[in-house]
Amino acid sequence: MEDCYACAREGEFERLPAYQRIAVDEHWRVVHAVDCALPGWLVLLPRRHLESMAELTDAEAASLGVWQVRLARALEAVTGCRKAYVAQFGEAAGFAHLHFHVVPRAAELPEGSRGPRVFGMLRAGERAVPVERMDALAGELAAALRG
Numbered sequence: 001m002e003d004c005y006a007c008a009r010e011g012e013f014e015r016l017p018a019y020q021r022i023a024v025d026e027h028w029r030v031v032h033a034v035d036c037a038l039p040g041w042l043v044l045l046p047r048r049h050l051e052s053m054a055e056l057t058d059a060e061a062a063s064l065g066v067w068q069v070r071l072a073r074a075l076e077a078v079t080g081c082r083k084a085y086v087a088q089f090g091e092a093a094g095f096a097h098l099h100f101h102v103v104p105r106a107a108e109l110p111e112g113s114r115g116p117r118v119f120g121m122l123r124a125g126e127r128a129v130p131v132e133r134m135d136a137l138a139g140e141l142a143a144a145l146r147g
């Protein structure tokens with residue numbers, strides 16, 4: 001799976017920056033979205049290559065909902081967002097690996113970026129959240145998840 005961004009990162013796990021391993025268990029890894037203009041935009045990834053949610057084992061499925069709720073709580077605590085969006089598409093080239101976006105929806109998020117339009121904040125180029133900011137948020141989110 002050399003053409004899979006998620007699997008390539010999994011393969012160099014010990015060298016990953018904080019924002020690429022905010023939280024990890026046997027089934028899931030939590031990362032900050034790359035090339036993204038919205039601080040705190042998280043992605044929940046299974047630790048093996050799957051391209052359909054239907055391929056999750058019962059054990060992976062059982063923890064999926066728990067992770068989504070835990071991430072929503074951590075985002076509310078750390079970013080002060082009003083709620084978290086959750087979405088799964090897997091359509092971008094190199095990103096077919098099953099992944100769930102967990103996106104902080106701040107009270108001040110502009111109307112034009114709400115709902116599915118929030119995806120306009122990906123492929124952000126020079127507007128992307130800097131690595132240092134992603135790593136700092138990763139530390140705060142990891143602490144919130146440890147509770």
Ligand SMILES: [Zn+2]
Pocket residue numbers: 001004005006007008048049050097
């Ligand atoms: Zn993969």
